Amino acid sequence: MMMFSLDDLWKSRFDGKECFNALEGLSASVHGGDIVTIVGPSGSGKSTLLLLLNRLEDPDRGRITYLGRDLRKWNVLDLRRQVGMVFQQSVMLSGTVRENVLYGPRLVGRECDEDPEALLRQVGLDSSLANRDARDLSGGQQQRVALARVLANDPAVLLLDEPTSALDQNAARGIEELLLGMQREKGLTCLWVTHDLAQALRLDGETWVLDCGRLVEAGPTVEVLNQPQHPAAREYLRSRLERGEAR
Amino acid sequence: MSITATVLTLVFIGLTILLSLWQRLGLERDLLIGTIRAAVQLTLVGYVLLVVFELRDWPYIVLMVMVMILVAAQNAARRGNQIPQVFWKVLAAITATEVMAMLVMLGLEIIPPTPQYVIPISGMVVGNAMIVAGLLLNRLQAEIEAGRQQIMVALSLGATARQAVLPVLRKTVRAGTIPIIDNLKTVGLVQLPGMMTGLIIAGVSPEVAVRWQLLIMFSLTAVSAVCAIVLAFLTYPALFTPAHQLREPGRSRDPAKS
Ligand SMILES: Nc1ncnc2c1ncn2[C@@H]1O[C@H](COP(=O)(O)OP(=O)(O)OP(=O)(O)O)[C@@H](O)[C@H]1O
Ligand SMILES: [Mg+2]
Numbered sequence: 001m002m003m004f005s006l007d008d009l010w011k012s013r014f015d016g017k018e019c020f021n022a023l024e025g026l027s028a029s030v031h032g033g034d035i036v037t038i039v040g041p042s043g044s045g046k047s048t049l050l051l052l053l054n055r056l057e058d059p060d061r062g063r064i065t066y067l068g069r070d071l072r073k074w075n076v077l078d079l080r081r082q083v084g085m086v087f088q089q090s091v092m093l094s095g096t097v098r099e100n101v102l103y104g105p106r107l108v109g110r111e112c113d114e115d116p117e118a119l120l121r122q123v124g125l126d127s128s129l130a131n132r133d134a135r136d137l138s139g140g141q142q143q144r145v146a147l148a149r150v151l152a153n154d155p156a157v158l159l160l161d162e163p164t165s166a167l168d169q170n171a172a173r174g175i176e177e178l179l180l181g182m183q184r185e186k187g188l189t190c191l192w193v194t195h196d197l198a199q200a201l202r203l204d205g206e207t208w209v210l211d212c213g214r215l216v217e218a219g220p221t222v223e224v225l226n227q228p229q230h231p232a233a234r235e236y237l238r239s240r241l242e243r244g245e246a247r
Numbered sequence: 248m249s250i251t252a253t254v255l256t257l258v259f260i261g262l263t264i265l266l267s268l269w270q271r272l273g274l275e276r277d278l279l280i281g282t283i284r285a286a287v288q289l290t291l292v293g294y295v296l297l298v299v300f301e302l303r304d305w306p307y308i309v310l311m312v313m314v315m316i317l318v319a320a321q322n323a324a325r326r327g328n329q330i331p332q333v334f335w336k337v338l339a340a341i342t343a344t345e346v347m348a349m350l351v352m353l354g355l356e357i358i359p360p361t362p363q364y365v366i367p368i369s370g371m372v373v374g375n376a377m378i379v380a381g382l383l384l385n386r387l388q389a390e391i392e393a394g395r396q397q398i399m400v401a402l403s404l405g406a407t408a409r410q411a412v413l414p415v416l417r418k419t420v421r422a423g424t425i426p427i428i429d430n431l432k433t434v435g436l437v438q439l440p441g442m443m444t445g446l447i448i449a450g451v452s453p454e455v456a457v458r459w460q461l462l463i464m465f466s467l468t469a470v471s472a473v474c475a476i477v478l479a480f481l482t483y484p485a486l487f488t489p490a491h492q493l494r495e496p497g498r499s500r501d502p503a504k505s
Contacts, residue, residue, distance in 0.1 A: 055490060076490045076491055078405075081405040084403070087396070087403070091396040091397055094397075107405050146400075153404060
């Protein structure tokens with residue numbers, strides 16, 4: 001089943017002085033149940049791409065379809081619940097951890113169906129945190145709350161922008177196992193931005209390499225990481241490996 | 248107060264000009280213009296009021312109040328020049344506020360329906376609404392920028408633009424209403440309000456002057472709240488696209504045209 005198809009996406013940005021392209025003609029597709037890791041240098045357009053898939057922004061040119069239907073034809077509020085997003089910065093809404101986790105379900109009057117404590121335990125947080133002010137938590141705890149908050153909407157697709165960047169190795173692995181489990185059990189699809197090539201290998205799905213707003217390499221993770229074809233991809237992967245970040 | 252006494256009040260302006268010259272504050276020009284404008288405008292309004300008070304006809308009262316609202320809206324709208332059709336939104340907010348205030352005061356017969364009451368009190372209501380509107384426009388865009396990430400998170404979880412922006416609107420409306428509430432708490436202790444002072448000097452007993460002052464202060468509190476809320480709800484949609492997307496800063500107009 002085709003989850004997403006991205007066709008020739010362009011997106012310009014304005015940095016206060018000049019306009020430049022954050023995405024330049026990106027095309028790709030994602031199948032249901034895939035885990036796609038997205039890697040690439042800083043500023044290559046990874047976060048921008050995720051914003052388009054959740055329709056927080058629209059591309060200037062090009063077309064995205066979700067489940068075979070143009071993204072613009074979906075009810076945007078339903079779409080965002082189905083295609084959940086975890087931002088690069090964990091931003092807490094005002095209120096307690098419980099209020100954060102229940103924010104999505106409350107919007108559609110479904111808060112009774114959810115058990116916030118269970119969701120917190122799933123992402124590795126003690127359920128006693130539920131009544132704390134969310135903004136008082138540590139960076140790593142906030143990152144986990146952000147994940148629990150999206151899972152509460154029971155999405156079919158997760159857009160994850162470096163969801164374990166504030167966590168240590170063990171904690172990161174815990175999150176990986178959780179999401180891999182959901183992939184196996186419910187067919188969850190993930191687009192997962194990461195700078196950690198070892199993490200990409202552990203997730204062992206597909207990998208896309210972005211460079212200057214273009215998709216320069218895509219394929220099974222092992223192949224992309226071991227035999228990159230495109231010079232920009234090779235260059236990027238080598239620089240990551242030199243820093244001892246994979247294998 | 249005699250004409251001579253009035254002319255002698257210019258001593259204060261002369262004193263300020265001397266100070267300005269001595270300390271090189273460069274205020275002389277603005278001071279002169281301001282003094283002349285204040286004298287001319289107030290004198291003219293005095294005569295206009297004299298005429299209007301005689302007329303006692305509703306159309307004239309309404310016309311005069313409409314002129315006040317137009318000038319106030321035009322003035323406040325300058326604070327939100329990035330928002331499309333800001334003038335009409337401010338106009339609607341100030342009009343709604345004035346209508347609310349007059350409905351209560353006339354409907355409950357707190358004031359009699361004569362120009363002597365309706366026009367000066369409308370002037371206070373509209374003037375206050377103007378200040379609140381300007382403040383709100385100034386802050387709304389800044390607060391939305393500051394709360395941008397929270398708004399994006401709320402939207403990404405399926406909130407509508409309105410649901411996502413509500414905490415920011417609350418904060419902004421609160422900021423627009425706090426000055427007058429603070430004023431309620433300190434009035435009389437720090438300063439005697441201008442209107443009450445005027446009444447007392449003109450020979451009204453302090454007891455009656457206080458009653459009028461309370462009416463003004465209480466009504467202006469409601470005026471601030473109503474004007475801020477109406478304007479906030481009229482304004483925020485311009486900062487989002489129809490697909491519940493937060494526009495980029497400075498792109499509250501159609502992004503395709505920028
Ligand atoms: N809101 C914005 N306004 C202006 N420019 C932006 C904005 N967001 C991103 N950009 C620019 O767009 C380009 C792509 O940014 P993006 O955030 O997609 O990169 P990224 O691949 O996620 O990088 P990183 O790995 O550092 O998170 C960058 O050059 C960035 O400076
Ligand atoms: Mg990013």
